Amino acid sequence: MPVEEFVAGWISGALGLVLGHPFDTVKVRLQTQTTYRGIVDCMVKIYRHESLLGFFKGMSFPIASIAVVNSVLFGVYSNTLLVLTATSHQERRAQPPSYTHIFLAGCTGGFLQAYCLAPFDLIKVRLQNQTEPMAQPGSPPPQYRGPVHCAASIFREEGYRGLFRGAWALMLRDTPTMGIYFITYEGLCRQYTPEGQNPSSATVLVAGGFAGIASWVAATPLDVIKSRMQMDGLRRRVYQGVLDCMVSSVRQEGLGVFFRGVTINSARAFPVNAVTFLSYEYLLRWWG
Numbered sequence: 001m002p003v004e005e006f007v008a009g010w011i012s013g014a015l016g017l018v019l020g021h022p023f024d025t026v027k028v029r030l031q032t033q034t035t036y037r038g039i040v041d042c043m044v045k046i047y048r049h050e051s052l053l054g055f056f057k058g059m060s061f062p063i064a065s066i067a068v069v070n071s072v073l074f075g076v077y078s079n080t081l082l083v084l085t086a087t088s089h090q091e092r093r094a095q096p097p098s099y100t101h102i103f104l105a106g107c108t109g110g111f112l113q114a115y116c117l118a119p120f121d122l123i124k125v126r127l128q129n130q131t132e133p134m135a136q137p138g139s140p141p142p143q144y145r146g147p148v149h150c151a152a153s154i155f156r157e158e159g160y161r162g163l164f165r166g167a168w169a170l171m172l173r174d175t176p177t178m179g180i181y182f183i184t185y186e187g188l189c190r191q192y193t194p195e196g197q198n199p200s201s202a203t204v205l206v207a208g209g210f211a212g213i214a215s216w217v218a219a220t221p222l223d224v225i226k227s228r229m230q231m232d233g234l235r236r237r238v239y240q241g242v243l244d245c246m247v248s249s250v251r252q253e254g255l256g257v258f259f260r261g262v263t264i265n266s267a268r269a270f271p272v273n274a275v276t277f278l279s280y281e282y283l284l285r286w287w288g
């Protein structure tokens with residue numbers, strides 16, 4: 001099994017993650033809290049109340065976990081294509097796989113990465129939702145002192161299954177949308193690249209950026225539900241499951257609830273995924 005894809009997936013994912021984390025914090029707050037009037041209001045309040053550091057809350061764990069999560073996504077994607085089409089990454093420019101194979105490989109990568117991502121994503125969302133300023137003497141301490149304390153508290157209070165709260169919604173979010181992610185990327189690269197050649201850096205950046213936007217627009221409804229399920233159980237259980245969360249969110253806030261955070265998700269998705277795909281492609285060409 002070729003391992004370069006796993007390593008390239010890890011490094012490229014880490015670069016994208018650091019770039020996108022501040023946007024991600026704003027998105028999570030908008031999806032789970034009703035105190036903000038919009039993106040700008042949320043950014044101003046975070047900056048005033050929590051300083052620049054507030055935007056980077058919950059980032060250490062995703063950085064540590066990206067090695068597993070992104071390498072699983074890209075590694076499983078590429079190795080599934082290898083099984084389905086018997087072509088390696090280098091051979092795929094000359095013998096492009098069908099879009100059905102790309103979609104299936106993307107869905108497989110998305111499904112497996114969601115399982116690895118679930119506990120890390122839960123801890124990230126819980127930490128991002130703590131609005132207390134960091135390290136201010138005299139101010140009330142936040143519920144979680146950091147990622148390890150957060151993981152230990154969830155485990156103690158809610159058991160092993162508590163660490164997988166929201167995992168179903170995450171799998172439902174990531175399985176089809178990772179198919180969309182890779183199809184959009186490949187489709188745009190093929191459209192703007194002469195047959196048999198490697199896509200230029202500009203093409204990779206644009207295709208990666210739009211792949212991020214397309215997948216996140218499709219993912220946002222279940223992303224909202226996932227974030228709410230992950231915050232549920234913090235004090236008391238409100239939702240019985242994914243469907244119940246959907247129904248009660250729509251009843252209380254209307255259909256628009258499914259698009260909460262879509263603008264910030266898209267604004268974040270372009271640079272994050274442009275950088276992710278550019279570094280992924282170049283690392284593989286470099287090692288190839």
Ligand SMILES: CN(C)C(=N)NCCC[C@H](N)C(=O)O
Pocket residue numbers: 013016173174177178181212215216219269272273
């Ligand atoms: C849930 N969806 C749509 C995705 N995860 N899409 C792929 C983008 C992955 C990238 N690390 C990012 O965070 O944008």
